[in-house]
Amino acid sequence: MTLSEIYSKVRSNKRINRGEGLFLLRNAQLLDLGDLANEIRFKKNPDPTVTFVLDSNPNYTNVCNIDCIFCAFYRHPGEEGVYTHSVDEMVQKFKESAKKGITTILLQGGVNPELPFEYYVQMVERTIKEVPEVYPHFYSTSEILEMARVSGLTLSKVLQRLWDAGQLSIPGGGAEILSDRVKKKISSKKGTSADWLNVMREAHKIGFKSTATMMYGHLENDEDIIDHLEVIRELQDEYQGFTAFVPWSFKPGNTPREKIIPTYATPKRYLEIIAFSRIYLDNFDHVQASWFSEGKKTG
Incomplete structure (x- = not known):
């Protein structure tokens, strides 16, 4: 196996396998990856225009009971600084965002065991009714799994209720690295x-669109990255429900991992991940970059 053989295979519109992907990720130079990724990008989207979304990312609660060691956001119930906003308060925030030209609301929060399922449904219903100019892109897989737990409903019934309320897409948060x-x-x-894949699969069956995400730069290795991309590529083959792939790097500041992983992933690594994912995810129409997570210069 050589890099030139892999490049030729990709340019012939043939899918590379896991082993070829791993070899490419480990051995290709950034500029070569970028050139190949750019060719693919223009095959899929010939228009040279790059699009973007005007969105807002509010949180309805920071109460969470799953203690992710990479998270600087969560608080346990009863701790100083905890909050849970009412549906009224959140809808008002959405209205304020809409006045500023925001068109999409990416809404997520902690996994708060005190919130009933109807809270989430009402959030969707009232957003659709009262702020029709914004698109509700609500709730990560972790939150949806919690809805199923507190309601006693099956995952498919929870998703169907959200769909019937007017929600059409879900964010890909919670994936981190899909390596157990x-x-x-x-x-x-x-x-x-x-669990993450099952939520996405059930959502795509109903008709939801979603993003697929990946957080790297912590404890993963190259094999874990390939595993992650492989399983989302396989799921995309089933339902074509993913609209875009969105990677971002782990930020250790103010997290329990800060002393163990004190350094940030480099901009070069981010560009490598963006380019490589464009090559490997041959059934994704879009790879989304983020200046919000990586800074404007890199993103």
């Missing part, structure tokens, strides 16, 4: 890789 070896170390209470 890593998940056991960084988010052991958050569920397995299969």
Whole structure:
């Protein structure tokens, strides 16, 4: 196996396998990856225009009981600084965002065991009714799994209720790295890789669109990255429900991992991940960069 053989295979519109992907990730130079990724980008989207979304990212609660070691956001019930906003308060925030030209609300929060399922449904219903100019892109897989737990409903019924309320897409947060070896170390209470994939699969069956995400730069290795991309590529083959892939790097500041992983992943690594994922995820129309997570210069 050589890099030139892999490049030729990709340019012939043939899918590379896991082993070829791993070899490419480990051995290709950034500029070569970028050139190849750019070719693919223009095959899929010939228009040279790059699009973007005007969105807002509010949180309705920071109460959470799953203790992810990479998270600087959560608070336990009763701790100083905890908050849970009412549906009224959140809808008002959405209205304020809409006045500023925001078109999408990416709404997420902690996994708060005190919130009933109807809270989440009402959030969708009232957003659709009272702020029709914004698109509700609500709730990560972890929150949806919690809805199923507190309601006693099946996952498919929870998703169907959200769909019937007017929600059409869900964010890809909560994936981190879809490697149970890593998940056991960084988010052991958050569920397995299969849990995340199952929520997405059930959502796509109903008709939801979603993003797929990946957080790297912590305890993962190259094999874990390939595992992650492989399983989302396989799921995309089933339902074509993912609209974009969105990677971002772990930020250790103010997290329990800060002393263990004190350094940030480099901009070069981010560009490598963006380019490589564009090559490997041959069934994704879009790879989304983020200046919000990586800074404007890199993103």
